[in-house]
Amino acid sequence: MLSPSVSLKRGGGRGGRGGHCKSVKVCDCRHENAGVQEKLLKSGPDFNDFLNELHKEFSIQSHETFVVSTTDRAVLDYDTFAALEDGSTLYLFRREDQALPTAREETITFQPHYDTLIQSGTYEYYASNDKNSFPYALAELIDNSLSATAKNPGVRTIEIRMLFDETLGKPAVIVLDNGCGMTSKQLNNWAVYRLSKFLRDDSKSASKDEKYVRPDHVPRSLNSDISYFGVGGKQAIFYIGNSVRMITKPVGSPDVHEMVMSKADFEEKERNNEDIYKGTIKNRKPGDSSHVKKNGESFLRDLIAEESGKESFTAVVMTGVLPDHITFLKDDFSVWTRELTHIYHYYIHGVNGNDLRRSSTNSDQSSKIDIQVTLREKPNKLPRVLNLREVEDDMQTLYINATADTFEFHVSSAVGSGRVEGLIRYHPFLYDRETYPEEPDTMLAPVDDESDDNESGDLQQARGKRPVFECFWNGRLIPYTTIPEFEWCALPKGNSKLPAECYSRFSGVLFTNDTYKVSTNKLTFMDLELKLKSSESIFTRVVNGQRQRVNIKSEFNKWLQNCHDKLDKQTKFLRFKEIITRPDV
Amino acid sequence: MLSPSVSLKRGGGRGGRGGHCKSVKVCDCRHENAGVQEKLLKSGPDFNDFLNELHKEFSIQSHETFVVSTTDRAVLDYDTFAALEDGSTLYLFRREDQALPTAREETITFQPHYDTLIQSGTYEYYASNDKNSFPYALAELIDNSLSATAKNPGVRTIEIRMLFDETLGKPAVIVLDNGCGMTSKQLNNWAVYRLSKFLRDDSKSASKDEKYVRPDHVPRSLNSDISYFGVGGKQAIFYIGNSVRMITKPVGSPDVHEMVMSKADFEEKERNNEDIYKGTIKNRKPGDSSHVKKNGESFLRDLIAEESGKESFTAVVMTGVLPDHITFLKDDFSVWTRELTHIYHYYIHGVNGNDLRRSSTNSDQSSKIDIQVTLREKPNKLPRVLNLREVEDDMQTLYINATADTFEFHVSSAVGSGRVEGLIRYHPFLYDRETYPEEPDTMLAPVDDESDDNESGDLQQARGKRPVFECFWNGRLIPYTTIPEFEWCALPKGNSKLPAECYSRFSGVLFTNDTYKVSTNKLTFMDLELKLKSSESIFTRVVNGQRQRVNIKSEFNKWLQNCHDKLDKQTKFLRFKEIITRPDV
Ligand SMILES: Nc1ncnc2c1ncn2[C@@H]1O[C@H](COP(=O)(O)OP(=O)(O)OP(=O)(O)O)[C@@H](O)[C@H]1O
Ligand SMILES: Nc1ncnc2c1ncn2[C@@H]1O[C@H](COP(=O)(O)OP(=O)(O)OP(=O)(O)O)[C@@H](O)[C@H]1O
Ligand SMILES: [Mg+2]
C-alpha cells in the first residue's frame, strides 16, 4: 500500500545544493502484467538529480522511454518537481496513458474546513419575514446560559452586555451567566462542532461515565434543557462577530479556564500549514488579567476583575461584531429586547406568564431567572439597562393581559413520550373594538401600501388570517413555526350557531417537550404540525389540571359559546330614535 | 508551556510489570510565589511507582502533605492514575483548592465531530408544508451533476437509479453522470466539508492556481453553476443513506478513483482511536471490480462493468437507504419525479420551458440535458423508467400551457451585479371556468375537511391566496421561497377599472443569478423579497428582449386590461328569456 500522496510539508529532508533534499515514493508501473515495485527515493532538490536516481534504482535503460507522473497523472517536469511536496507518491509508466497494472491505494485526509465553524451561522439565521434575525442568534447563547444555570441554588442571572463605547476597546457583545461553568475538558468539548450532550463524556475522571439523562416532565416543559445539537453557540458567535473568548470557572474549582477562537487564528494556522483544530486553554487564577493587552481591551480587564468571589460563571466575549449588527442593536433596542422577551416569556415570568392584572408576581417560582440587558454607546451617554422582566409589550404579555377566559387542553401521541400542553385564550369584543392584541411592530409601522397582510378591513377582524398557535419547545419559543388551527377549533364549514367573528377572537399557545424535533437553528419545528394532525394524536380538555374524557370539539364550542354570551359586549345599532343636540359642546 | 493533556494513547511507553509504563508531565505548583517547575516523569503502570518517582524528582519530604491532580483538578488515586492517558499533564499542589501560582496553558484539539457530515442533512431537509423533502436532497446530487456536465460537448446525461431489488444486493440509490469527473485530488476535496469552490485549489499541478471564475450571464441564469457551499453532496448522501461509494473518472485520465465514506467507518475509527478524517482513495483500471465483495453487491459489479469506454463519469452510490425513503420512492414515484421536474424545468426544457403547443421542442438548445430515472423493485416486475422530459404535470409545464399572454420584466439593483428576469403569465377565464392551473397534489387529494387552504369558494378564485412568483436561482427552483406579489402588479387599493378577479388570473416566475443568496440547503432565498422590495431595485418592462423605460405599473395594468378584454371569455347571465324544453334528452 502506498503512503500519503497528500503529505507533510515538513519532511526530514537533508539539505542539498541550496534547496532541500526530496524524498518520494515511486511505484514502477511499467510492466502491465507484472506486480508493481515500490521504492523510496531520496534525491537532490533538482529534477535532474531525481532522474539520475530513478535510472539507477529502477535500472532504466538509456534508450527506454518512460514517464513519471503524480497519482493524478500530472507528468513531472522541472517546475512540477520543484513544487512537489516531500513524501509524495509518484508513478513510473511507459507511456502517459498507460493503465495501472493493479489497483493502488493512497491515503488522504479530509478534515472539515474551518468554515464549518465560521460560516455555520451565516446562512442559519437569515432575515426572513422582513425581520432581523439577530435575536435568534443571541437566543442560542441564552439557551446555553439557561441550561448552565438550571441547577443554581439561588437567582439565575444572565447578563447581555453590548459594549459599543469605543473608548473601552473594540465593540464587544458579552453574554455572562452565573451557571455551573465548564471544566477545561468541558470547554474543550464546547469547541468541538456537533459534539452534542448525547455523545459527550464530560465526567471529570475518565473512569465514570456521566451519560445524559432526560429531565423529568415539568409544567409547560420549562426544563431548561435547551442544548441539543452541539452547534448553537458556535453558530451564534460567528454570526455575531468573528472572534470569541470563552472565560469560565466551574463550580468547585479554584481555576478559571479561558479559550480564544477566531477567524483570524484559523486563517493564520492555514497559512502556516499548522493543525487547524489545535488550540490552547489557559488555566489561571480568578482576576488575573496579566495576559490582556495593555491598550484596546480595557473592558476585558474590567470583566476579569469581576471574577473574584464568584463561585462559578461563564462569559462569552464576542468581538469583531459586524457593523450592521451594531446599528441594529443600537437603533432597534426595543425591537430585539421585546423579541427576546417573547422567546423566553415563560422562563422569565413562570408557568402562568406575565399577568399584569395579578397583584403579586409569580413569587412561587422555585428559582428566579434574571435576563439583564445593558447597552453602552458613547462615554457621556448613560447606558441603556433593561431587565427583560420589565418588558410589557412582548406578544405573550399582550395576549395574556387581553384574556377574558381560557381553554386548556393536552395532546398525547399513541406511541412515544410526545406530550403537548395547549392553551386557548379568548379576547372578547368590547363595546367598539376587538381586544385581540396587535403586533407592536405593526402598530408602530407607518401604513405600508405594499404590505400584503395589511389589507383594509383585516385589522377589524381580530386575529384575521394569522395563525392561532405560537409554539414553545422545552419552554422556549420556536419563532418561525406557528400552527394555524386544529379542526376542532376552526370555524365550522356548515351552519354555526355562533357568529363567525368569535372564531377569530382567540389566540393559542402550545408547549412541547423535545420529543418533537426542531431544526438545528431552533427557528422551526421539523414536523410538529404533521404529527399533531395525524390520527395518532389524542386531544383532551384539561380542567383544573385534570384531563377529561370528553369530545374536545363540542367542549370547545360550548366554551366559545359561553365566552361569546358572557364576555363580548357588542354595542348594536338597533334603529333610529331621535336627534339630540348637545348645547355643552 | 505545557504539552497536551488531551493526548495520544499510543505513547512509546516501555512496558513494566504486566501493564504499560506511563510518561506524564508534572508541574510543581506548591510554591505560590515561586515559579512553576516542570518535569517529565516516567514510571511504572502503578500509582505507587509514580508516587515514588514523584517524591524523588521533586524532593518531597516524607512528612509533607501534597496532592496530585489533573488540569481539571481531579485528584489522582489508584484508579484514576490507571485510567490516565499517556502524555497527560498533572499538577502538584500543597492542597486541593490551592490557586495556580502562574497561568498555565494546555494544548487541546477540537476537530469537528463526524456527525458534522453524518447529521448535516438530517435537520436540513425536514418535512415542511406536509411535503416529503426527499426530492430536495436528491436535487443536491443533480446540482452537482449539472455542474459537472456543464462543459460536455454532447448530451449531458444524469441517471438516477433506485435499486430496490434485493436479489441484486442491498437497496441502493445511484446518481450517475457523464460529466468531467474528479481527479483524486478533487475527490479528496469533495470529501472536505465546507471546502467550497471559492476556497479550493483544484488545479492538477501545484504551480498554477485555477481560481474560480464566475460564469458570464446567460438567459434565465441557466449557467449550471449550482455548487456553492461545499456541503450539498455530503448533506444529501447522509440524509438518504448511511454510506456512499464515490466512483469517478476524470477526463483524460486512464484511472478510475474510488472512495468510500460511511457512518460505520467513522464509528469504527472512533472506537479504535484512529484519525477520524483519514481515508483512502483507490486508483484502478476502469472495469476492475476485483475489490467488490463476491456476494451481496452484484449491482456494484454491474456498474463497474459499464465503465469501460466511458471518457469520464461520476457515480454516487448510496447504500443504507432509510426504509422510510424506500417506501416513499416506491409509493410516490409520480410525486417525487414531478417535483424534480419542477426544480429543473428550465434545464430540461430550455429557456422557454415545456410548451406542449409548439410543434417542435427546443431543438435549438446547444446541449441537451437528459435526467433519466429508473426504479427496480421485484425481480419479476418491470423496472419503472422515466425521462423527466416526459413529465407533463409539473407546475411549470401546467403554467406554461395555460398561458394566453405574457408580460416580461427585468429587475436590476442600483449596486452590485444583481439581476433578475421576471415573467408573468395570464391564465384567462374561459366560458365556465378559470384556467389558472391547480397543483396536481391538490387535484388528486380527497377533499380534506381539516385543510385550511381548501375553504369552499377558493378553488373558483384562480390563484386565490397563493403567491404569484416561483423563484429560480441559477436556473434551479428554490422550492420554499415564493414572492406573493409586487406593489405594481397587486390589486389596487382604491377603485380599479378592471374586475378584481383579473388580478388573480396570472402566475409568475423570477430567475435570479447567485448575487441573491440562498440558504445552505437551497430550500430558501436569504433575503430575495427584502432586496427586491427595497428602493434600490429598479423594475423595467422587457418587450422582445428590449428593456423599456416606462412606468411598470401602468404598463402592467394596460397589459392586464388588454388580457381581460381580449382573452377572458365569460358567459354572462343577462336576463331570463324563455324555457326551452329539449325533447331529445
Ligand atoms: N454558558 C455556558 N455555561 C456552561 N456550559 C456551556 C455554556 N455554553 C455552552 N456550554 C457547553 O458547551 C456545549 C456546546 O454549546 P453549543 O451551544 O455550541 O451546543 P449545544 O448547546 O450543546 O447544542 P445546540 O446546538 O442545541 O446549541 C453545551 O452543550 C454546554 O455543555
Ligand atoms: N457529480 C460530480 N462530478 C464532478 N465533481 C463533483 C460531482 N459531485 C461533486 N463534485 C465536486 O465535489 C465538490 C463538493 O460537492 P458538494 O455538493 O458536497 O458541495 P458543492 O457542490 O461544492 O457546494 P453545495 O453545498 O452548494 O452543494 C463540488 O464542488 C465538485 O467540485
Ligand atoms: Mg447551545
Ligand SMILES: [Mg+2]
Ligand atoms: Mg453541491
